[in-house]
Amino acid sequence: MTDWTAGDLHIIDSEDEIHLSSHRPDGSVRPAITMWTVEVEGNVVVRSARQVNPWFTRALESGTGRIRIGSLEKDVSFELFEGDGVAIDAAYHDKYDRYGARTVGSVVGPDSHARTLRLTPTN
Numbered sequence: 001m002t003d004w005t006a007g008d009l010h011i012i013d014s015e016d017e018i019h020l021s022s023h024r025p026d027g028s029v030r031p032a033i034t035m036w037t038v039e040v041e042g043n044v045v046v047r048s049a050r051q052v053n054p055w056f057t058r059a060l061e062s063g064t065g066r067i068r069i070g071s072l073e074k075d076v077s078f079e080l081f082e083g084d085g086v087a088i089d090a091a092y093h094d095k096y097d098r099y100g101a102r103t104v105g106s107v108v109g110p111d112s113h114a115r116t117l118r119l120t121p122t123n
Helices: 006-014 054-062 085-099 101-105
Strands: 017-022 033-036 038-040 043-047 065-070 072-080 116-121
Touching: 006 072, 017 054, 033 043, 033 085, 038 085, 043 085, 054 065, 054 072, 054 116, 065 101, 085 101
Parallel strands: none
Antiparallel strands: 017 033, 017 065, 038 043, 043 116, 065 072, 072 116
C-alpha cells in the first residue's frame, strides 16, 4: 500500500464528489456511486448515511475497489476507520455545510463514527 500524495490530497480537498466502486467476488468492479469524502491528517474517509447501506456493506466485504474524483483515479482498499470522529465531523461541516444541516447531519455525529471507511491507495 502507498500513501496519498500532496497532489492527490489537493484534488480530494478541492472536489465535492467522489465516485466509488467496490470489487465483486469475481474481481469485476461494481457500478460507481457518488458520495462525499474528506481528508483529515492524511486520511481520506467516506461515511455512510446509514449503517445498513448496500454500498457500505459491499465495500467492507470486498475490502478493495476503485475511486474517481476530479482528474484522480485510484485503486483503493477499504477499512473501518476508528480515528478522531470529531475531527472528521468538523471536516465534513467545513466542506459541505453549504448543502444544509439536514444533509450534512446524515454523515456527522457519534452514530456516524462507526460508519466511516478509510480509503488507502493501492497503486
